[in-house]
Amino acid sequence: MSADNENHPRGHRFSVEDARARAQQAYRKSEFIFSRAYGLLREPNKEWQQIRAEETTVPNILLGYVAPLAAIPPVAGLIGALVFEPIRVGPIDSALVSVVVTWIVTVALVFLLGLLINALADQFDADRDDLSAHKIAAYSLTPAFLSGLFSLWPPLWWLSLFALAAMVYVMYRGLPILMKTPPERALSYAASVTIAAMVAGIVLFSLASCVG
Template structure:
């Protein structure tokens, strides 16, 4: 657990050097999921479950049904990981369009580790009234992605901004589609 916390701190507080370390790491998509994402993805999911099903909105006096919230949490946990995997596939597929090196493991590292800020910021979902503050984590996630692109995907300087913009738009669409499907299934 100490290695996980150390990696989170390095990514959040010293991202420029963290990306070089991440590039040098011998890891696979499976090891990143097992050693990192399984824990970090749980943060916003558990916080949201507690916030929606247990705490609720005190001023409005409503909460999500406990068991419905639990089912949604399990579903969201799995689908979040699927979303990251599909997003990495798209980022990798886009690489040649931006004169970048195509590498599926590097793309997965980029998507997984740049999402750290959003995942950690998801803890604010425990209090539904302040949950919108998680947007700050999303903004920092985009910045982390931007910093990691030239390191992991070897993107030329002049292609980093357009590659970032196109990738983030694709990731938003992927996430919306996957969560939309989940919402339709659980409705």
């Protein structure tokens, strides 16, 4: 038997094992994301305490947590449009470019939101902490990211409004724990950040639509 024939089954076995390992890793990550979202809504204080204790970096948060979640709204939106409103989609290549651009802009928006949270800390008697600010930005947006699944059926888009309220609530509960914000200032802090994020999002996504 030639060396090529001997190596082929082994290479095939490794590729199958690698695919299985990747699938298991993706399952564990999705399980962690939904567990975190559930914890932030059900027991926010406990979940934020756990988040505060986690040792990580801003790039790890953006690439390991935000990036996968940020893909949900544009991908689900494209799928929903293709199924229910194919005429509105236009050329598929342009639609895919729009998805990628929206994804990149969303990750950038979360990064900018973290910078904003840290920059506003002094105005709300909170402590400046860059890592904690980016944790607040990333994990508070979890409900908004997951609400992108409603785009799979366009008539359900309005349910995303509840995700916005959930985002403000989650941020409000997290600011005193991670940024040492006085409890009486946390709600106004969260509201200010949310309004600023919405304005920045409108501007950035408008620019992204021009590129897409």
